[in-house]
Amino acid sequence: MATEPKHVKIQLKHERIEGISERYPTSSATYFITADKAEIVVERDLELRRQEAADPEMVERRSIHEICDDLSKHDYNNAKQHLRNTAYRSVSARDDDDDLSVVDVVVSHEGEDPADAWATAEMIREALASLDPKDRLVVAGIHLHGFTQSQIARVLGVSQPAVAKRLKKAEARLRELLS
Numbered sequence: 001m002a003t004e005p006k007h008v009k010i011q012l013k014h015e016r017i018e019g020i021s022e023r024y025p026t027s028s029a030t031y032f033i034t035a036d037k038a039e040i041v042v043e044r045d046l047e048l049r050r051q052e053a054a055d056p057e058m059v060e061r062r063s064i065h066e067i068c069d070d071l072s073k074h075d076y077n078n079a080k081q082h083l084r085n086t087a088y089r090s091v092s093a094r095d096d097d098d099d100l101s102v103v104d105v106v107v108s109h110e111g112e113d114p115a116d117a118w119a120t121a122e123m124i125r126e127a128l129a130s131l132d133p134k135d136r137l138v139v140a141g142i143h144l145h146g147f148t149q150s151q152i153a154r155v156l157g158v159s160q161p162a163v164a165k166r167l168k169k170a171e172a173r174l175r176e177l178l179s
Helices: 036-050 066-085 114-128 133-146 150-157 160-176
Strands: 006-015 026-034
Touching: 006 036, 006 066, 026 036, 026 066, 036 066, 114 133, 114 160, 133 150, 133 160, 150 160
Parallel strands: none
Antiparallel strands: 006 026
């Protein structure tokens, strides 16, 4: 009589398409995989992380649940960042539980002189161009592209406090140039 293989229960979180809220930005999906397949995933994860590590011997084996949590973090963080960058809650509407899209509350530019807008944009471009390239990357990454300081720190190969210091210095320089 053949015995059934042992199964492992894993959960993966993924970004919600509908019904996203600050409290529940992701949905969970539960899967059952055989212990053999879980072991293959764990071994492959260890192999890949050792290939990327500066000191492969220091890389420790992770459990299947740690791997699933790590896989889920990316979607969770993307969902939270999406909420921060696109949702707007009216301060005056205390009992209004609906989040509004940023598109719904953007100031209208009707009646503005396009020449003024062009001149302002040109001044900003020139001010940004005068910044150190790394400072420009930090400012554009955070203010234009919505990246976090930690994400930019990884790209530049520096710490998050170093990025915060660069951002503060670059913003002060921009204010000086634009005033």
